[in-house]
Amino acid sequence: MATQTHDQLLQTIQNALAACGYTGELSGGNLQTRTPLTGEDLFAIQGTTKEQATEMITAADEAYKSWREVPAPRRGNVVKRWGELLTEHKHDLGILVQVEAGKSISEAEGEVQEMIDICDFALGQSRMLYGKTMPSERPGHRLMETWHPIGVVGVISAFNFPVAVYSWNTANALVCGDTVVWKPSEMCALSALGAHALLARAIEECGEDQNISHLILGDRNVGEVLLDDPRVALVSATGSTRMGREVAPRVASRFGCYLLELGGNNAGIVTPSADLDLALRGIVFAAAGTAGQRCTTMRRLIVHESIADELVD
Known part of the structure; x- marks a missing residue:
């Protein structure tokens, strides 16, 4: 194009x-x-x-x-x-x-x-x-939705x-x-x-x-x-x-x-047990897919301090 x-x-x-x-x-x-x-x-x-x-x-x-x-x-x-x-x-x-x-x-x-x-x-x-049919308190009657x-x-x-x-x-x-x-x-x-x-x-x-x-x-x-x-x-x-x-x-x-x-303000949570390579791929797609213009775009990361520096790098 x-x-x-x-x-x-x-x-x-x-x-x-x-x-x-x-x-x-x-x-x-x-x-x-x-x-x-x-x-x-x-x-x-x-x-x-x-x-x-x-x-x-x-x-x-x-x-x-x-x-x-x-x-x-x-x-x-x-x-x-x-x-x-x-x-x-x-x-x-x-x-x-x-x-x-x-x-x-x-x-x-x-x-x-x-x-x-x-x-x-x-x-x-x-x-x-569909609609429900329900019993009525009146004899011989049913209610229809x-x-x-x-x-x-x-x-x-x-x-x-x-x-x-x-x-x-x-x-x-x-x-x-x-x-x-x-x-x-x-x-x-x-x-x-x-x-x-x-x-x-x-x-x-x-x-x-x-x-x-x-x-x-x-x-x-x-x-x-x-x-x-x-x-x-x-x-x-x-x-x-x-x-x-x-x-x-x-x-x-x-x-x-x-x-x-x-619009949303969606966050990703990354724990110490996470596969960081897998997390990184998911984060990039969730944040950058459709140039970030999605209702469900990831806008924030909540990362455990023990892995934060490694993930950011």
């Missing part, structure tokens, strides 16, 4: 997006995409306005009314087909992730594999949405895993009968276009309503629409602890639900 000229890189991106099924414009917009691989600007694509975001929520809310009535195994077919398309275009989407997140191609394709795996999981869940979809789910994802986190939320939400409006990091808009296009293809091929899935592109200002709209029943947000502190009270103030996946 690094040996390509700028024009070759742009062509590689265009080819990858086309393979995923994206047919929109890649120029003349107000959202500038860049690559951390070289620091170069890529395409200026069209972002989403707040008005357009509200329209998407309206469409998703309307689609939800019929999508929730679709049998769960049939909903699972959409996710199954999405997983098949992701498998077919694993390298194409991996290229987009590599360009925008700066990952090695093996790490980028590994992230797409996580999408494929969650589709397999959610497909199984589509036939496992039934799970219902919640509504429109807003997904806000971060740049470090630009497509995997989106799929974790979306595959399960769709199977449960919810519709999805996704606001990815503005730093990874091209990856989002590719991932969303593949889901749109799956929805179309399965003969379902395209409005069960929407994509919002832009900065935090447009993403805030998801926080404040009462029709968004659940906001699932991944990012910094600071972001979570802003999202949680804002959604809670309208009695919405939120699901937060935030």
Whole structure:
């Protein structure tokens, strides 16, 4: 990737997006995409306005009314087909992730594999949405537990895993009968276009309503629409602890639900009995994998004083 000229890189991106099924414009917009691989600007694509975001929520809310009535195994077919398309275009989407997140191609394709795996999981869940039956104190009666979809789910994802986190939320939400409006990091808009296009293809091929899935592109200002709209029943947000502190009270103030996946401050503990070579390999990967940009990145070491100097060296 690094040996390509700028024009070759742009062509590689265009080819990858086309393979995923994206047919929109890649120029003349107000959202500038860049690559951390070289620091170069890529395409200026069209972002989403707040008005357009509200329209998407309206469409998703309307689609939800019929999508929730679709049998769960049939909903699972959409996710199954999405997983098949992701498998077919694993390298194409991996290229987009590599360009925008700066990952090695093996790490980028590994992230797409996580999408494929969650589709397999959610497909199984589509036939496992069980409820309990319980005895009642009234003669001749039993109580039945039934799970219902919640509504429109807003997904806000971060740049470090630009497509995997989106799929974790979306595959399960769709199977449960919810519709999805996704606001990815503005730093990874091209990856989002590719991932969303593949889901749109799956929805179309399965003969379902395209409005069960929407994509919002832009900065935090447009993403805030998801926080404040009462029709968004659940906001699932991944990012910094600071972001979570802003999202949680804002959604809670309208009695919405939120699901937060935030940054960690994980520590490794190394005892005198540890295999230091093994510990060192684990520490380096845990601290430096994905350039340290993981929710589970190791940030601290707690080492016994008898081995501290040796381990540090």
